[in-house]
Amino acid sequence: MASQDLSTSLGALELRSPLVAASGTVGSVWEWAETCDVSLYGAAVAKSVSPEPWEGRPPPRLAPTSTGMLNGIGIQNPGISRWVDEMQPRLRSLGVPVWGSAVAHDASGFGVVAKELESAGVAAVEVNLSCPNLDDGVMFSFDPNLVSSVVSTVTSTVELPVGAKLSPNTPDIVAAAIAAWEAGAAFLVLTNTAFGLALDLEKRSPVLSGGVGGYSGPGLKPISLRCVYEVARALPEIPIVGCGGISTGRDIIEYVMAGASAVAAGTVHLAEPRAGKRILGELKTELAAMGVSRLDALIGAAVKP
Ligand SMILES: Cc1cc2nc3c(=O)[nH]c(=O)nc-3n(C[C@H](O)[C@H](O)[C@H](O)COP(=O)(O)O)c2cc1C
Numbered sequence: 001m002a003s004q005d006l007s008t009s010l011g012a013l014e015l016r017s018p019l020v021a022a023s024g025t026v027g028s029v030w031e032w033a034e035t036c037d038v039s040l041y042g043a044a045v046a047k048s049v050s051p052e053p054w055e056g057r058p059p060p061r062l063a064p065t066s067t068g069m070l071n072g073i074g075i076q077n078p079g080i081s082r083w084v085d086e087m088q089p090r091l092r093s094l095g096v097p098v099w100g101s102a103v104a105h106d107a108s109g110f111g112v113v114a115k116e117l118e119s120a121g122v123a124a125v126e127v128n129l130s131c132p133n134l135d136d137g138v139m140f141s142f143d144p145n146l147v148s149s150v151v152s153t154v155t156s157t158v159e160l161p162v163g164a165k166l167s168p169n170t171p172d173i174v175a176a177a178i179a180a181w182e183a184g185a186a187f188l189v190l191t192n193t194a195f196g197l198a199l200d201l202e203k204r205s206p207v208l209s210g211g212v213g214g215y216s217g218p219g220l221k222p223i224s225l226r227c228v229y230e231v232a233r234a235l236p237e238i239p240i241v242g243c244g245g246i247s248t249g250r251d252i253i254e255y256v257m258a259g260a261s262a263v264a265a266g267t268v269h270l271a272e273p274r275a276g277k278r279i280l281g282e283l284k285t286e287l288a289a290m291g292v293s294r295l296d297a298l299i300g301a302a303v304k305p
Pocket of ligand 1: 022023024025046047048071073075101128165191192193215216217218220243244245246264265266267268
């Protein structure tokens with residue numbers, strides 16, 4: 001079969017590839033971009049950045065598990081001002097569209113960060129409504145009113161497409177999705193990490209300094225896939241980036257069939273920074289075996305009304 005067309009779109013946002021590098025898992029993007037063929041990716045998402053610098057949590061902040069990992073970093077970041085100083089000169093020469101990721105303690109803080117990200121030249125803004133590692137923070141994703149408040153603040157502040165990143169622990173993921181969509185989100189990212197725990201038997205205490213952390217990797221896939229499926233079934237018009245446990249080409253097909261128009265891979269990059277080439281090669285092999293020439297023909301194929 002002639003080579004397949006993997007291009008896709010999230011509303012008006014065109015992607016040359018369905019594969020996005022997930023926030024926080026490719027460092028500050030530019031170092032990673034120097035080491036692998038980023039032209040294979042549709043976009044790379046920078047680590048979430050807040051209005052002021054955040055220290056994050058003390059170590060230990062990472063814990064491996066048999067089916068993925070836990071992180072409790074707490075969004076350590078230099079604050080938007082230093083982020084812009086460091087990233088702006090590099091953004092346009094990385095060979096991959098960069099999406100910024102905003103995090104804050106309130107809606108106006110998200111707006112401040114989003115505006116700076118837009119001025120710096122990112123291609124889209126994700127709002128991280130779902131970080132599980134903020135001791136004093138709000139899990140915006142859990143409350144549709146908060147989702148609406150943050151997303152409408154950001155969409156009224158920037159012209160760029162805005163993506164809302166939700167938590168797989170959200171009690172009513174469809175209600176949160178509707179709130180984001182009605183507030184003007186251009187797409188959803190489903191999902192961030194899930195709450196998880198690892199214990200140190202010697203110390204008789206949690207491994208992570210923060211106790212509960214964010215679980216990611218292959219074990220997250222069925223949970224995030226369920227979120228994509230439920231939202232796509234309720235709201236087929238909302239563009240979705242599926243995210244959680246993607247490490248093979250087959251995983252991409254599952255997410256697309258569940259209703260995602262693109263996917264973001266995270267944890268796989270920590271062990272295999274150049275994973276994109278392998279994953280997309282596998283995707284093409286799978287599509288050829290299926291006799292499918294356009295990936296986007298499969299979007300929502302498994303979604304039953
Ligand atoms: C070490 C680490 C750091 C992360 N940092 C962020 C972050 O800053 N902002 C964000 O929205 N998600 C962050 N995430 C979540 C990922 O972007 C992704 O949503 C999650 O890991 C699920 O995908 P995966 O199973 O492919 O890793 C982080 C994940 C990991 C493992």
